[in-house]
Amino acid sequence: MTRHVVAPVSEFPPGTRRCVVLEGRRIALFNVGGRYFGLLDRCPHQGGPLSEGVLTGLVEAGTPGDYSFSRPGEILRCPWHGWEFDLATGRSRFDPRRHRTRAFRVTAEPAGDLRAETVPVRVEEDHVVVET
Amino acid sequence: MTALPPGAIDCDLHPAPPSVSALLPYLEPHWADAAGHRGLHELETIAWPPNAPLSCRPDWRDGDRRPGSDPERLIGDAVEGFGTRYAILNCLYGAPMLYSEDMAAGFCRALNDWLRAEWLDRDPRLRASILVPPHAPELAAEEIERMAEDRRFVQVLLPVMGETPPGRRVNWPAYAAAERAGLPVAFHAGSAYRHPPTPVGWPSYLAEDYAAQATAFQSALTSLVAEGVFQKFPDLTVVFAESGVAWLPAHLWRLAKYWRGLRMEMPWVDRSPEEIVRERVRFTIQPFDAPEEPDAVARLFDHLGSDDLLLFATDYPHWQFDGMGALPEGLPADLVQRIAVDNPLSTYPRLEEGEP
Amino acid sequence: MTVEVLDRPSGETPAEAALRIADCDIHPSPKSLEREIYPFLEKRWQRHMERYGARPRQPFLNGPAYPKGQPDAARRDAYPPAGGRPGSDLAFMRTQHLDPNNVGFGVLNPLKSGQGLQNLDFADAYCRAINDWQIAFWTREEPRLKASIVIPYEDAAASAREIGRCAGEEDYVQVFMLNRTAEPMGQRRYWPIYDAAAAAGLPLAVHAFGFGGAPITGSGWPSYYAEDMTGHAQSSQAVLTSMIFEGVFDRLPGLKMVLIESGFAWLPALCWRLDRVWMRMRDELHRCRRRPSEIVREQVFLTTQPMEEPRSPRQLVECIDWIGWDRLLFATDYPHWDFDQPDRVLPAWVDAEKRRAFFRDNALRVYGRQMP
Numbered sequence: 001m002t003r004h005v006v007a008p009v010s011e012f013p014p015g016t017r018r019c020v021v022l023e024g025r026r027i028a029l030f031n032v033g034g035r036y037f038g039l040l041d042r043c044p045h046q047g048g049p050l051s052e053g054v055l056t057g058l059v060e061a062g063t064p065g066d067y068s069f070s071r072p073g074e075i076l077r078c079p080w081h082g083w084e085f086d087l088a089t090g091r092s093r094f095d096p097r098r099h100r101t102r103a104f105r106v107t108a109e110p111a112g113d114l115r116a117e118t119v120p121v122r123v124e125e126d127h128v129v130v131e132t
Numbered sequence: 133m134t135a136l137p138p139g140a141i142d143c144d145l146h147p148a149p150p151s152v153s154a155l156l157p158y159l160e161p162h163w164a165d166a167a168g169h170r171g172l173h174e175l176e177t178i179a180w181p182p183n184a185p186l187s188c189r190p191d192w193r194d195g196d197r198r199p200g201s202d203p204e205r206l207i208g209d210a211v212e213g214f215g216t217r218y219a220i221l222n223c224l225y226g227a228p229m230l231y232s233e234d235m236a237a238g239f240c241r242a243l244n245d246w247l248r249a250e251w252l253d254r255d256p257r258l259r260a261s262i263l264v265p266p267h268a269p270e271l272a273a274e275e276i277e278r279m280a281e282d283r284r285f286v287q288v289l290l291p292v293m294g295e296t297p298p299g300r301r302v303n304w305p306a307y308a309a310a311e312r313a314g315l316p317v318a319f320h321a322g323s324a325y326r327h328p329p330t331p332v333g334w335p336s337y338l339a340e341d342y343a344a345q346a347t348a349f350q351s352a353l354t355s356l357v358a359e360g361v362f363q364k365f366p367d368l369t370v371v372f373a374e375s376g377v378a379w380l381p382a383h384l385w386r387l388a389k390y391w392r393g394l395r396m397e398m399p400w401v402d403r404s405p406e407e408i409v410r411e412r413v414r415f416t417i418q419p420f421d422a423p424e425e426p427d428a429v430a431r432l433f434d435h436l437g438s439d440d441l442l443l444f445a446t447d448y449p450h451w452q453f454d455g456m457g458a459l460p461e462g463l464p465a466d467l468v469q470r471i472a473v474d475n476p477l478s479t480y481p482r483l484e485e486g487e488p
Numbered sequence: 489m490t491v492e493v494l495d496r497p498s499g500e501t502p503a504e505a506a507l508r509i510a511d512c513d514i515h516p517s518p519k520s521l522e523r524e525i526y527p528f529l530e531k532r533w534q535r536h537m538e539r540y541g542a543r544p545r546q547p548f549l550n551g552p553a554y555p556k557g558q559p560d561a562a563r564r565d566a567y568p569p570a571g572g573r574p575g576s577d578l579a580f581m582r583t584q585h586l587d588p589n590n591v592g593f594g595v596l597n598p599l600k601s602g603q604g605l606q607n608l609d610f611a612d613a614y615c616r617a618i619n620d621w622q623i624a625f626w627t628r629e630e631p632r633l634k635a636s637i638v639i640p641y642e643d644a645a646a647s648a649r650e651i652g653r654c655a656g657e658e659d660y661v662q663v664f665m666l667n668r669t670a671e672p673m674g675q676r677r678y679w680p681i682y683d684a685a686a687a688a689g690l691p692l693a694v695h696a697f698g699f700g701g702a703p704i705t706g707s708g709w710p711s712y713y714a715e716d717m718t719g720h721a722q723s724s725q726a727v728l729t730s731m732i733f734e735g736v737f738d739r740l741p742g743l744k745m746v747l748i749e750s751g752f753a754w755l756p757a758l759c760w761r762l763d764r765v766w767m768r769m770r771d772e773l774h775r776c777r778r779r780p781s782e783i784v785r786e787q788v789f790l791t792t793q794p795m796e797e798p799r800s801p802r803q804l805v806e807c808i809d810w811i812g813w814d815r816l817l818f819a820t821d822y823p824h825w826d827f828d829q830p831d832r833v834l835p836a837w838v839d840a841e842k843r844r845a846f847f848r849d850n851a852l853r854v855y856g857r858q859m860p
Contacts, residue, residue: 046829052565054558061400064301064360079564080827082393082557094392095404185768293706300711329706330726331719333671336734339769340672343729344706346761347722351705354718359711378760382753382807385796387718393826394557394714406799421761428810435803451768 002132009108009126012036019051022132027104029130030055030087032073037087038104038130039076044092048080050101056084058093105131134459136444137469141476141483142216144320144373144416144445146224147251148176149243150201155227158242158249163235175226175239179322180450184338189451199449203254210448211257214458218476218483221251221260222289222320222373228265229291229324236265237275244279252284259286259483261318264306266294267326273309280313286480287316287371292348293323299352299359307361311368316414316479319352321345321374346421349375350383353409357387360400362408369479370413374447377415378422381435384409410438414479416445417459417471418452426462433467443479444472507844508592508859509830510851512791513695513748513819514585514633516596516626517576524625528617536610544604544699545670554713558825566823574823578629585822586632589830592859593851594633595661595819596622597695597748601638603666604699611640612650619654627659631860636664636693644677648684655688661855662691662746667720668698673727674734686740691789691854694727695748696720717826724750725758728788732762735775737783744854746789749821753796756810759784785812789854791819792846793828801835813842817851 004022006029012018017030019041026041028051041051057072075093076085084093090103108126149155152174156164166172176198180187188199192209200206211219227239240263247260262279264272272288279285288310296302298319310317322345328334330344331351349372356362356370387405395401401408422432433439446458459468477483518524526534546553558564560574566584568577575581586594602614615638622635637654639647654660663685671677673694685692697720703709704719724747737743762780766773776783790811798804808816821827834843852858 046827046832048563048829049565054564056396059396059399061360064364064398064400067399077396077558079558080825080829082396082825084395092392094395186765296708297705297710297715298707300708323706327706327708328702330672330730331702331704331706331723332667332669332673332700332726332730333702335672335726335730336675337769337772339765339773340729340733342769343733343758343762343765344726346757347725348706350722351710351715351719352707354715355705355707355710358715376757376761378757379754381798381803382751382757382796383718383721385753385798385804386721386751386794389794389797390714390717394712394717397557397712397714419761419764421757421764423760431806435798435806 004130004132005127006130007128009128012128017051020130022130025132026051027130029106029128032087036106036108036128038106039085039087039090040102040104042101043078043080043083044099044101045078045081045083048078050076050078050085052079053077054079133456134461134463134468136214136216136459136472139217140214140444140472142210142214142219142446142448143371143443143476144418145206145210145219145221145448146200146450147203147206147221147247148198148200148223148225149246150198155239155242155246158245160238160241163238163242175230177224177226177229177322178325179341180224181338186338186342186451188449189454192449203251206448207255210446211255214446214456216257218257218259220286220480221247221258222318223247223260223263224320224322228263233265233268233271237268237271240264240275241278244275244285248282248284259284261285261287261289262315263289266290266324269303269305272306276306276309276313276315280315283482283485285315286482287318289318289320291322291324292319292345292352292372292375293325293327293329295324295326297351297355299355299357299361301359304361304364307365307368311365314481316369316371318371318373319349319375323348345374346376346379350379353383353413354387357401357405357408358398360398362412363400363402368412371416371443371479372413373416373445374419374450375415376419376421377417377436377442378432380415380441381432381437406437410441413441414443414475415441416447417442418445418447420460422460424461429460429462439467439470440475442471443476507847508590509818509847510593511589511591511820511822512595512746512817512851513793513821514594514596515575515599515822515824516622517573517600518621518625519572519576525617525621528620530613533610533613542614543606545606545701546699554716556825557713561825562823563825563827578626581822582630585820589820592632593857595855596626596633596635597664597693598622598636598638599695599697602640603638604642604668605640608640608643608646612643612646615640616650616653619650619660623657623659634661634855634857635659636662637690638664639681641665641678641681642670644680648680651681651684651688651690655690660690661857662693663688664693664695666698667694667696667723667727667747667750668700668702668704670700672730674730674732674736676734679736679739682736682740682743686743691744691746693746693748694724696723696750720750721754725754728758728784729762732780732783733773733776735777737787738775738777741787744787744789746791746817746854748791748819749793751794751796752790752792752811752816753804753807755784755790756807789815789817789850791817792833793819793821794826795828795833805835805838813845814850816846817854818847
């Protein structure tokens with residue numbers, strides 16, 4: 001496992017997203033209400049850039065017409081064909097076992113634990129770290 | 133010639149009243165009187181003009197008599213002819229298409245009583261479907277409850293093209309009644325002609341109308357899946373009769389693709405339409421609109437992806453095949469057994485009850 | 489470790505990069521009606537547009553009958569950085585699609601035109617403007633792109649006039665209709681269109697969607713956008729049935745028809761069914777003199793998108809084997825959401841000869857063009 005410092009927390013506020021290349025792979029990162037999520041930026045279907053997808057919630061219905069809406073902002077729809085992915089797991093909503101993209105662990109960590117790399121690490125604030 | 137195994141069940145045959153006046157003894161007094169003094173015309177639909185080649189196989193014709201109107205001929209040609217254990221009668225007479233809900237329901241009741249008295253009571257191998265008015269689901273539910281007590285009625289019959297797409301909630305009371313009674317709902321080729329039978333307007337030719345039946349079944353399947361009928365009625369089986377079957381794989385590929393991208397529109401559809409259809413929908417085998425080459429047929433069955441889908445049917449007296457060739461050539465024996473015997477028995481649990 | 493913060497993915501080099509491909513379904517939009525369309529539209533019709541709007545046979549003045557799955561039915565990454573609707577910025581279309589996907593021949597199919605408007609005079613004027621706009625704003629600027637002659641098809645005489653007006657301009661490669669016409673397309677009210685297309689030597693392209701007024705199912709209007717989208721395949725089957733049974737292809741044996749954006753996997757089963765019905769009721773179909781499957785093999789082509797997606801790609805390839813590898817014209821539907829990415833649509837084991845036909849040669853043959 002490699003840990004990559006991608007940004008100071010102050011530069012990656014809630015409601016924003018960004019796309020980084022780590023070890024040659026494009027990874028889409030999201031800050032949803034202070035929680036960080038990372039997905040491989042490539043839809044397993046036809047390769048659509050997930051970083052450009054819309055964040056929505058989970059629409060479910062036990063019976064026709066009985067809609068429920070939960071987890072707002074945690075479901076990503078591919079910008080091409082609308083496949084829904086769970087930000088937390090990378091699994092597709094329609095077939096979680098067979099169709100999934102890789103999810104990465106993304107955390108905010110105190111600078112004291114981090115080594116300075118190409119992103120300057122300032123000791124006075126936390127940084128967003130992606131594990132690959 | 134692919135031979136039928138013993139115990140084969142013919143899941144689609146078409147009896148017809150010899151004329152509308154044959155129903156008079158079975159109509160309630162109000163409707164019988166009205167039929168007389170209003171000069172009610174024959175209720176054959178434009179889908180099956182009796183003299184059109186498709187409407188009756190030449191060797192099953194009987195002079196000028198309406199095809200399918202003689203029980204002895206049907207029993208001789210089809211039941212004896214193919215040696216079937218049971219034959220399920222789907223009457224296509226146009227009574228359900230009458231615009232008045234009450235009149236359509238009244239004539240459906242008469243047709244059901246006529247079927248029971250003139251057909252089912254005549255031969256223990258005969259079974260029938262319950263005719264109901266497609267545009268009056270509450271009245272349909274009442275009629276399903278009335279007829280379901282007779283165990284020889286084994287399913288509910290609706291035209292594939294009614295007044296609203298079949299999945300729409302307005303239709304659900306009929307499905308609820310069918311599910312309660314343990315009866316499959318069959319959609320049969322045909323239309324109430326409330327709308328043009330194609331998405332692009334009224335066609336010119338009967339041949340075009342008949343070709344369009346396959347596309348009507350495609351959109352009916354889409355509707356039943358999208359509206360969540362299979363989730364709402366978990367014990368309901370749907371039968372597509374005279375639908376053709378070769379279109380099914382491509383349609384499911386397309387439907388599943390749009391479901392994957394637009395699932396949020398129909399969140400109750402919680403698994404692939406392909407899985408739902410393979411589990412819950414059955415198709416009568418005639419017309420088998422596929423090539424004759426056994427290789428192509430084998431490939432088609434591979435694309436269908438299940439041996440449970442098809443039900444043997446002659447579609448008597450419609451002219452779909454000649455001689456005894458009701459099944460495609462080259463089918464393996466175990467698949468023939470499934471199509472002719474096992475699948476019908478699991479689709480129609482009432483058949484297992486044996487002779488009433 | 490390196491960190492790049494990117495605004496937008498750069499186009500990846502597709503597996504098909506070695507092959508310059510044809511894309512037979514690209515949808516351009518004007519940046520603005522006033523700046524791009526009005527210069528070609530008479531003042532009287534500009535005023536009409538502003539007062540009465542474009543009114544097709546559907547409930548809503550703005551937008552489609554069924555709300556789409558995403559805005560403008562577009563890929564969300566297809567909005568030009570400089571602003572405007574997807575498909576409205578040629579420079580961005582080049583960098584996002586034509587260049588990275590190595591498109592050497594692209595056919596423009598404008599969807600918002602006068603087609604299907606209730607007012608036939610307005611439909612005619614609007615179609616003429618859209619035709620002039622395609623040349624002025626697109627094909628003159630980008631030689632890889634070719635235009636379609638959009639026609640007010642519910643008025644066959646006006647349509648034939650417009651085909652005649654445009655036919656001398658070589659940047660037009662086809663006559664363009666939507667498939668949801670008011671009556672089935674083979675009926676004789678539309679024949680002057682086909683006569684004019686055949687006389688001009690142009691294929692007749694028929695794209696999904698339209699505003700004929702008949703519900704997309706024989707039992708009325710469905711509830712969901714997904715049903716409408718799935719239904720395009722049924723509409724195309726009805727269109728093709730009508731064209732065959734009404735004898736259009738027998739009247740005009742040189743006419744080529746291209747069915748666009750309704751998939752293709754339904755074609756084998758339709759042909760099997762039509763052959764059977766034709767054999768059974770030939771005496772009714774007196775204008776249709778050849779076996780339907782034979783007509784299709786000689787005169788009918790389909791664009792690929794949206795490609796059906798069976799779980800087993802082998803089954804899709806088997807389906808194309810049934811159709812024939814010379815019938816299908818690759819199309820992406822750029823910039824729309826159900827876009828097909830060229831390097832992802834065929835399994836890797838399909839051989840190079842078939843790929844060339846599928847991605848390029850069939851289109852060049854149908855349109856009688858060379859790769860620019």
